[in-house]
Amino acid sequence: MKATVLVCAGLLVFSGLVIGQNSPLPLISSPFSPINAAPGGPALALTVNGANFTSTSVVHWNGSPRPTTFVSGAQLTASVSVADIATPATANITVVNPPPGGGTSNVAQFNVTTEVSGSAYKTVAMTNSYLPNLSADLNNDGKLDIVAISFNSSPGQLRVTLGNGDTTFQPALITTIENAPNAIAGGDFNQDGKYDIAIANTNGTVSVLLGNGDGT
Template structure:
């Protein structure tokens, strides 16, 4: 009886170990992408993504569309970006997806398709009725128009409000109505894997996080 119990325990332990091993990690992209910018109208090019938690069937997504991905190591992936994706000036968002069990989608990295691929500093001046004192800013293309937008935590006295500022690609932003969330920090990712950027907001004064699912508009 004891021998049978020991054998059963060994088999069960081996099964649990194999199950644990089969869980894919959540990937993470280290900045910057290589390259992280190119000029419009170029040809196909190889994109290198560095990070952690990559597996043999990880997939690089370009604006939510899967690219043919080559696994180099658990810290590096490559993929070919077709010329059709860089015909005009835009900002693409890049993520890595690992399959279930476990797995999930990575943080977002941005790739700029622009004629100016040199080092530069952009200063943005905001005109309008809103005066922003910010505690956090996150960047993403929330309405999927190929232009970078901002998610800004605005602080006024003891209140914090999340605003989405939609960019027009020239450094100007239009302030949209605030989403139903307050908080002191915000991050961007595609949490439900639908190809649209979502927001995670750390709520003020609590130990909770609100997930705001984007609809691409």
């Protein structure tokens, strides 16, 4: 904060008062749009959803900035080049808010891969409307698990479905969320080697659930 103080006829006059406002820490939630890209495909506009985005937020592809358009505090679009998706790969997507404050978001992955045929899909039944979701290895067994939230319901639910590694899944683990959730993101937030979950709620709060390394 910087200010100039002028003394005029016994009066104190403040001018040039500048108060800085810190940028928030951005948060990415799944899914992207499009959800993946085919190797060798054309350039695309990648829609990134989340929270705490600003007009100065920049989407990074594997640590390198990409031309970014601010849509809202919950959405950005980034220009992905032909070279970015030339070969099969998994790209690490982050959002960076500049200082003061700000920082780098959690990492979300975007797959450059050939789509499988419809016959290869399997369905996991869910009793409620769960959106959006993410996949991660929550119990450190080397197999992807599914994480979803009950969208905009209060109280909300977090549903963890542990994968068996063969496209089948174990019975879901349900955790009640006090607020109404509308976005989800994951990462190791306390650097203990265990996957954690962050949930953005409709009342403007964020709930952080620290993982135990076993899916709970």
